[in-house]
Amino acid sequence: MALPKAKEDALQARLAALPAIAGKGWLAAARAEALARLTAMGLPARRDEYWRYTDPATLNSAEPTPAVRFDAGDEAAPFDGMDRLKLVFVDGVFDAAASDDLTLSGVNIERLAQAGDTDIHWAQGLYGVLEARGQTPVVRPFAALNTAFATDGVLIHVTGRAAKPVSLIYVHNSDTSDAILHHCVKLDPGAELTLLENGPAAARFSKVLEVEVADGASFHHIRIQGRDHQRRAVTHIFARIGAKSEMRSFTLTANGRLTRNEAVLELTGDEGRAHVAGAAVGDGDFHHDDTVFITHDAEACESRQVFKKVLMNGATGVFQGKILVKPGAQKTDGYQISQSLLLDEDSQFLAKPELEIYADDVKCSHGSTSGAIDETALFYLQSRGVPRRTAQALLVLAFLAEAIQEVADDAIAEDIRARLERWLARHGTKG
Amino acid sequence: MLEIKNLHVKLEEEDKVILRGVDLSIGAGEVHAIMGPNGSGKSTLSYVLAGRDGYEVTEGSATLDGQELLEMEPEERAAAGLFLAFQYPVEIPGVGNMTFLRTAVNAQRKARGEEELSAGDFLKIVREKAKTLKIDAEMLKRPVNVGFSGGEKKRNEILQMAMLEPRMCILDETDSGLDVDAMKLVSDGVNALRSEGRSFLVITHYQRLLDHIKPDVVHIMAAGRIIKTGGPELALEVEQNGYADILSEVG
Numbered sequence: 001m002a003l004p005k006a007k008e009d010a011l012q013a014r015l016a017a018l019p020a021i022a023g024k025g026w027l028a029a030a031r032a033e034a035l036a037r038l039t040a041m042g043l044p045a046r047r048d049e050y051w052r053y054t055d056p057a058t059l060n061s062a063e064p065t066p067a068v069r070f071d072a073g074d075e076a077a078p079f080d081g082m083d084r085l086k087l088v089f090v091d092g093v094f095d096a097a098a099s100d101d102l103t104l105s106g107v108n109i110e111r112l113a114q115a116g117d118t119d120i121h122w123a124q125g126l127y128g129v130l131e132a133r134g135q136t137p138v139v140r141p142f143a144a145l146n147t148a149f150a151t152d153g154v155l156i157h158v159t160g161r162a163a164k165p166v167s168l169i170y171v172h173n174s175d176t177s178d179a180i181l182h183h184c185v186k187l188d189p190g191a192e193l194t195l196l197e198n199g200p201a202a203a204r205f206s207k208v209l210e211v212e213v214a215d216g217a218s219f220h221h222i223r224i225q226g227r228d229h230q231r232r233a234v235t236h237i238f239a240r241i242g243a244k245s246e247m248r249s250f251t252l253t254a255n256g257r258l259t260r261n262e263a264v265l266e267l268t269g270d271e272g273r274a275h276v277a278g279a280a281v282g283d284g285d286f287h288h289d290d291t292v293f294i295t296h297d298a299e300a301c302e303s304r305q306v307f308k309k310v311l312m313n314g315a316t317g318v319f320q321g322k323i324l325v326k327p328g329a330q331k332t333d334g335y336q337i338s339q340s341l342l343l344d345e346d347s348q349f350l351a352k353p354e355l356e357i358y359a360d361d362v363k364c365s366h367g368s369t370s371g372a373i374d375e376t377a378l379f380y381l382q383s384r385g386v387p388r389r390t391a392q393a394l395l396v397l398a399f400l401a402e403a404i405q406e407v408a409d410d411a412i413a414e415d416i417r418a419r420l421e422r423w424l425a426r427h428g429t430k431g
Numbered sequence: 432m433l434e435i436k437n438l439h440v441k442l443e444e445e446d447k448v449i450l451r452g453v454d455l456s457i458g459a460g461e462v463h464a465i466m467g468p469n470g471s472g473k474s475t476l477s478y479v480l481a482g483r484d485g486y487e488v489t490e491g492s493a494t495l496d497g498q499e500l501l502e503m504e505p506e507e508r509a510a511a512g513l514f515l516a517f518q519y520p521v522e523i524p525g526v527g528n529m530t531f532l533r534t535a536v537n538a539q540r541k542a543r544g545e546e547e548l549s550a551g552d553f554l555k556i557v558r559e560k561a562k563t564l565k566i567d568a569e570m571l572k573r574p575v576n577v578g579f580s581g582g583e584k585k586r587n588e589i590l591q592m593a594m595l596e597p598r599m600c601i602l603d604e605t606d607s608g609l610d611v612d613a614m615k616l617v618s619d620g621v622n623a624l625r626s627e628g629r630s631f632l633v634i635t636h637y638q639r640l641l642d643h644i645k646p647d648v649v650h651i652m653a654a655g656r657i658i659k660t661g662g663p664e665l666a667l668e669v670e671q672n673g674y675a676d677i678l679s680e681v682g
């Protein structure tokens with residue numbers, strides 16, 4: 001089916017700014033298929049149902065809107081001091097000198113840019129495959145674009161218990177960088193990995209992470225999106241979660257002009273567990289969109305979506321979350337909560353929670369709220385001598401607590417809390 | 432210690448006048464009780480003193496040791512030594528009771544230029560004081576007042592008071608919702624704090640509490656004014672005859 005003219009033009013303009021797909025090997029084939037998908041669906045437009053709350057214009061444009069890097073001052077980088085395998089990308093380009101060796105017990109790591117030319121590779125079963133599956137029932141054009149044009153990424157095959165976390169560090173240097181990275185993670189049965197990601201990455205960043213969590217495996221993902229005020233990012237996580245396995249993903253977002261984080265998770269084996277959570281704090285020109293789709297396609301699986309946003313000075317938060325329970329997915333336990341704390345009347349939260357259930361023996365709950373800070377609680381704290389700002393910070397952290405609880409590692413959770421406290425102190429809540 | 436002069440208060444949002452010229456003077460080390468019919472303005476008086484939003488002082492003043500309270504932020508009043516045990520203690524989901532107490536104690540110490548308590552010292556003191564109020568460790572870990580029974584909330588208020596060691600303590604119906612044993616615990620807690628330099632204003636409906644916490648002076652408040660002041664016998668009179676006689680006597 002041909003695209004409407006406006007969409008066709010927009011797509012051609014975007015494609016013209018991207019390099020032609022070259023090379024041979026399995027990767028070139030996967031890219032060509034992704035390009036065909038993208039060509040059929042076109043780029044998103046504001047009129048599209050899935051983009052009603054978030055304007056994709058700056059993600060569509062041929063060139064990124066310039067974004068200056070932000071100096072975080074003397075604040076230590078996230079995960080500092082943790083024993084981890086560091087892989088550094090500067091504006092989307094792998095920095096070998098700043099990175100550790102790609103060797104880790106229990107894990108096999110390769111770079112996409114180097115592993116793509118072979119005829120066969122394990123990543124063939126993943127790269128673009130989960131993304132393609134995730135294109136129904138709603139299309140995700142930026143993910144297809146990413147698959148077609150990603151310049152690099154890491155391919156991680158976890159065969160046992162990873163000796164330490166793999167840490168992807170995204171440095172933003174150039175004001176006009178436009179980075180496209182694509183990672184694949186395959187966990188064998190019973191394998192375990194913690195993947196850490198942090199940093200603003202680029203002026204505009206597109207990232208796809210495809211994850212296969214085999215039976216009995218466990219995948220933890222913790223992401224701290226960089227503090228650059230002007231950066232824009234569109235990211236996708238596609239995951240398949242097998243029987244008795246677990247995936248937990250947590251994202252902290254402080255600042256950012258535009259962030260769209262999509263997560264598309266599919267529970268494919270009995271008694272699997274999928275948790276996605278996010279804490280976002282935004283001041284002023286901040287637009288943050290969490291779009292989540294969790295499919296239960298097996299029995300007795302548990303899923304949780306916990307998203308909390310603190311918004312001030314005209315910031316915007318978006319949540320689009322769905323739980324789909326397929327026929328036969330009995331004993332599903334699905335939970336979804338999206339809440340915003342609006343610190344003034346200029347900020348807004350737009351939420352679209354959805355449940356679609358085709359099994360009869362399920363427990364699913366969802367809730368979405370938007371509210372101001374509790375003045376009574378604030379007064380109670382102040383009456384005990386707690387200064388208003390400290391009291392507000394305490395209440396804001398309390399509001400975010402349920403999301404932060406999804407971080408399994410206590411030290412990281414504590415660091416995240418401390419980061420949020422400092423952020424709140426800097427941005428001074430009102431009053 | 433606390434001097435309230437001709438205090439007039441109305442609601443900020445409405446033209447509703449609640450306090451119509453309250454005069455009250457509490458000396459150091461004294462215990463005063465306020466009784467009075469429902470809706471007479473007792474809680475409003477305590478909120479206005481503590482600095483709650485929503486009220487407008489149209490006339491009068493309130494000073495603590497000569498310092499004008501009404502100009503200060505609530506936290507400054509607390510640091511100056513004022514404490515209000517709420518009639519309805521507030522639940523704060525997500526904020527641990529321990530964190531709350533420690534933040535409060537250290538904020539006040541800081542405001543007074545004193546050194547903050549170390550985590551160890553703090554823990555020791557809390558545990559000790561909680562024990563005398565029969566507040567168990569589990570309750571200290573829970574979020575502030577969340578899921579506490581009515582009586583537990585009131586005991587938690589007294590624990591906060593014991594930790595903060597204020598000089599002017601206002602207790603707003605701290606006895607309501609307490610069983611006989613808890614009433615004794617709370618009263619003992621209050622009596623243990625009685626000292627020459629510390630004063631109390633006890634708001635209550637029942638003489639029973641005043642058997643435990645013996646007041647020096649009893650005031651009757653009605654329609655936003657103190658209409659009668661006397662000794663402990665005044666509370667007994669109210670207990671026996673209600674307010675009708677006093678109200679008609681004053682006219």
Ligand SMILES: Nc1ncnc2c1ncn2[C@@H]1O[C@H](COP(=O)(O)OP(=O)(O)OP(=O)(O)O)[C@@H](O)[C@H]1O
Nearest residue numbers: 442449467468469470471472473474475476485518
């Ligand atoms: N924020 C408010 N909005 C509306 N009315 C109020 C407000 N605060 C107080 N009032 C009114 O002011 C009057 C005094 O209330 P207050 O709570 O001070 O009484 P009280 O003496 O403490 O009563 P009780 O013995 O029942 O606790 C009541 O009529 C009450 O309804």
Ligand SMILES: [Mg+2]
Nearest residue numbers: 473474475518
């Ligand atoms: Mg009252």
